[in-house]
Amino acid sequence: MDAALTAEQDEIRRTLREIVTKRCGPDDVKAAVRTPAGYDAGLWAALAGQLGLPGLALPERYGGTGCGTLELALACEELGQGLAPSPLIATAGLAAPLLLALGVPGRRAELLPRVATGELTAALAVPGAALATALGLVGDNQAHRDDWSGGGRAGGVQARTADGTWRLYGQVDQVLDGHSAELLLVAAHTGGFARSRALLFLVRGDAPGLVRVRQTALDETRPRARLELRDVAGELLGEAEAGTGPDVGAALTDTGERVAVLLAAEAVGAADRALARTVSYVKEREQFGRAIGSFQAVKHRLADVYVRVQAARSAAYYAAWAADAHGGDGGGAERAGGLALAQGLEALRTAAAEAVQLHGGIGFTWEHDAHLYLKRASGDELLFGPVHRLRAHAAERAGVFAGEGADRAEGAAAASAPERGAPAVRVVGAGRGRPDGGAGR
16 A cells, blocks of 8 residues: 555645635535535536546546545545535435446446536435445445335335336435435335345436425535435336346445545544644633643643544545455455544544634634534434444454354363363463453443
C-alpha cells in the first residue's frame, strides 16, 4: 500500500475544498436543507455536471471516469468538511453500485451514464429500520433477510406478478433522499412462504400509486422520506433465474462495504472541520486574562480529539484502498469499511461534543453550527450503526473470537488434571484480553 496521494487525487481535494469553502458556509447549509429537494441544486449541478462526482467510481464505458473508491472517498471527505447536503451518497454510494452489479447490460447502458452526469438521482429503499443489516454492516444480510425485506409480514414491501408485470405493495419509512430521487431501488419480498426471496425492483419517482412524504430527521443535511407503494409498477433489477433470482445479498454486502468507506471519509472531514473551528475559538476566547486554549486541560482534550481524527482518517484511507485492491470480494481482514465507519463516527461525535462544550454558551445555540456536526454523527449512527454493532460484526467476520469456547474448556481441563511435570501456569495464545483466555466483559 502506497500512502502517498497522486497528483490527480490531490487535485480532487484542492478543487472540492475551494468549492466547499466558497459555497458551503453554515448559512448556505441551513438554507439548502430548507428547500424542497433538501440540497442546493446549483451546487449539485456543479459537483455532478462540471466535476463528475457521481461518475467518479463508474467505468468509462458507462460515462464515468474509471477511478476507484479512494478518489470518491477523498471527495466525500471534502464535502464532509462543510456538511454539504447532496444526493451523492444515495446516488453514487448506494444506488449506482447496485445498478452496476445487478442490472442487465441494456439497463446499465441506459441509466448509468445519466447517473454519472448527475441528470438522474437515485435512492435505495429498504423496509423497516434495517438498512445497516441489509448492507451487511451489522449482521449477515442473508441470515437476517426477513428483517430488511419484510419477510411477508406487515410493514414490508411485497411484490407479485400480474399479467407479466411486477406490482409492489407496502411502505418504507426511512429512505435517504427518497423524496427527491428520480429512480428508486426498492427491496421487496416475493415468492411466498415456499420460495421466499428478497429482490430489488426499479421504480420511477413519478410512478402512479407511489406516495412520497419527506420526514423530519434529526440531521437535516441527510433528508429522508416515507414511501407508500399502492399497486405500483416495478421492474426487476437483474434477470430472474429459475428458483433463485439475482444474488441480491452479495451485491448489497459489496455496496455496504464501499458506502461505509464514503461515510467514514465524510465523518473524518466533518470531525476535522469541527476540531479546527474549536482550536481557532479557544485561541481567541479569554478567561482570567489569558486565552482558554493556553490552559493545559483544554490542550489535553483537543489533543485527544486530534489523535482520534487522525486515526479515523488512516482507517478510512486503508478501507478505501482495501476495497479497490480486493474488488469487494475480500475476507474479514480486507473488509475494513465497517471498522472505518465506526472509527469515523466516534471521532466525529467526540469532536462535535468538545466543540459544543468548549464554545461555552454560544455552542448550545441554534445560530451556531456546532450542533450540525453533533447531529450528523448521531444521525449517521442511527441510520448505519450503531458503532458497537459495527465493531461486533467486523470482529465476528474476522473470526476474532473463534474457538474461544474451546480454549476455555481446554484451560479448565488442564487446571483440573495437570500432567506430571507440567508447569503450573498455562501460557495463553497472543491476542487474548485476559490471562485466562477469556475476552472479558
